[in-house]
Each structure stands twice: as structure tokens, then as C-alpha cells.
Amino acid sequence: MLWIQNAMIPELNRVDDVLVKDDNIFKIGRESVLSYVKGTKEKVDMIEAEGLYLLPSFVDSHFHLRNPGFAYKQTYGEADVACMKGGYTDVIAMANTKPVADCPEVVQEVLDNAKPLHLDVYQAGSVTKGLLGEELVAFKEMMALTKIFSDDGKNVDNAEVMKKALAKSQELGFLIMDHSEPETEMVIRNIELVKEVGGNLHFCHISRKASVEAIVKAKEMGLHVTFEVTPHHLFSHGLSYRVNPPIATKEDSEYLVEAIKRGYVDYVGTDHAPHSDDDKKKGAPGIINIENAFSMIRKVCFEHNIDWNTMIQLMSVRPATLIDKKRGVQEGNIADLILVSDKETTLLKEELTTRSKNTPYDGQEVRGIVEKTIVKGEIAYDNERA
Ligand SMILES: [Zn+2]
16 A cells, blocks of 8 residues: 655645555545554555645657657657656557558557556557558447547548548547648638538647637537647747647747636647657657656646646546546546656756657756656656656
8 A cells, every 4th residue: 555645635725645555546634544554454655745746647648659660769668667757657649650550450569568568558540541641441440449540640631531530430439639730721621521520529739829719619619629739839939849730939839828728728748759869850840748748837837827737637637538537636546646846847858768869958947846656556656766
């Protein structure tokens, strides 16, 4: 058992104790924890958490695992370590692997390889075979393994193909995660398609004010559309580092923050995209994000008076529903938890654990450190021991 003492629990708005037994949050509240611990002979490990915040662990709606095919950018093991360090216990892995995750065999291969990890990998299928934007995958057959499909990395250019995919998502109940490029133009086109044929559509890494406005309007019409924002689009503007969609203007990034405040944003997705130095030199778009996402988001929240619970919703509770998981510091929930500090800190490239180091944020001042990551009741990462 794990006895977490004196943790600030934002969801309960108080400092309290939590007892984790097996893989569950067993008791919350000093009195009930004390009385249980007194009466048991089971081994109890204590964590003094004074000054730390206890949150449900993060779930990434947008992650590039890079396997199969690109282990030279990141291995399964490295992804696991990086996610634990970042406080992420679950990720939705995009389908732009080699081979593409466009058939049950590839999805199954990833799930099998990810099984020994602390990290829970939810593998998305692609929308079209080989990400070529032409022939749809066998959705029904693949739905035994996944109910999320995405051609992320590429736009589905052909409107007829997208329309058919959306109609299928309506019929079968799966979700399409869309990489819209050029962003606002494609967001608007795809909303029109949803109006026409229905469907469940999620917009990845939204970065522009005009895109948000279009999506909010579509939501108000009752369409099944959602969107995520990334740490880098919230955190930066006017930065020339290559990422897709590009880092936007100050007005755009300020509007994304405003959109969080107004409750428009559904999820934070990291778009964690490891690349080798060589690939980066050749122009590969992407930032390695998973280890730093919390510190970046916490800084944005702190500076803009966005409370802990809003952040918890965006990074944990809501994205968890995409993969049918329940998150929150509540008795009976699975003990997927993190303890974080709220200290100022500096991002250092040399401290990244994955072999790829593609970040523009070396030396950036940020806020908050993941001190411990607990997966199903076991400590999977401990900053003190790291
Ligand atoms: Zn994308």
C-alpha cells in the first residue's frame, strides 16, 4: 500500500491523505486512512507530499510513438521513460508509422510490444490505406482493436474520401482525428462535410483563432466536433522552429489561452514528435514535448490565472474519456496518479531522456516539476531517484 500524506488535492480543494491499495485509490481523508492503517498488517510505504499537488495522471490525445518503423527516433522503452517523467500514463498513438497502422496486424503489433511498458498505449488506426488519402481502411474490422482513426501528419485532401469516412464514423461510432492543412481552410471544409453527412470529428493541434471560432460555431450547432491545443502553440508565438501547423502569431496564441478560459478547448494534446538531428535538418516538422508538456502548460496557466482543475480536465479527465477511462482523485478509481511541484524551473535539452532532442525550448523558464508518477498503484517514476 502507498500512503500519500499531506498532498494538496486540487479536485477536492484541500490538503489531505490518500491511501492506495493494490491498483486502486482506496481511501481519501486522514482519519479514514489512519484508522485503516492502524488495523492492518499489510506493508505500508509512505510518501510525504507536503507542498506537492496530487493529480490524476495525464492522458495524451496526440502522441507519436514512432513504432513500428522509426525506432531510430524513439524506441518503445524511451517513450515509456519519457512519458513517466512527463506524468503521462496513457497516450493515443498516431498511425503514421512504417508500415502505417492501417490494418489490424500493425495495431496488434504495437499493442503487443507496448504491453510490458508502464505506459498504456492506445493505437489509432489510419483513415486511409498507407495514409495515401485514397482508399479507406476496413474500419469495422479494425474496430475490434481501436475506435480512433487518423491520417495525422497528412491532410485527407479528397473531400469525397473524407465524406465517406465521416459517414462511416457516424454509422459505426468511431472517432476521426483530423490533421487539417492548411488549417482553417480544411477545418471549415470538414465542418461542412459533417453538416452534410454527420460523423464524429476531432481537430488535432488547432493553432489559429479563426479555426477555433469555426469549431465553436459548429459545436453550437450541435455537431460532434472537438479540438485539442498543444503546449507549444499555447506557449510560443513568432517562433521559427519547424512544426506543423506552424507556431502562430501572438494574437493566435493569446486567443488559444482565452479559448481555454471560455471553456472552448476540449483537450491538450502534446503532438510529441521525436526526430533525429538528421531528419530535423531535412525539414521534418515536430517538437519533442511529452517530458515538458506539464511545465509548459502549468506556466501558461499560472500566468493567465487558469486554475488547476481546468488543467486537470484538459490534460487528464477529458482525454481519458476518449479511451473509455475514468480519471480523478476519487475513491475507487484506478490509482494512476502524479505528484507535482509548482516550482519555477528551467527546461534543459540535455535532460531529455529520449535519443531525439528536437526542442526549441532549451533554457526556457517554466513552472512545475513531475515528482512522482504512479501507475496502477506502483511508483513508475520518482524524480528523487532519477
Ligand atoms: Zn498533425
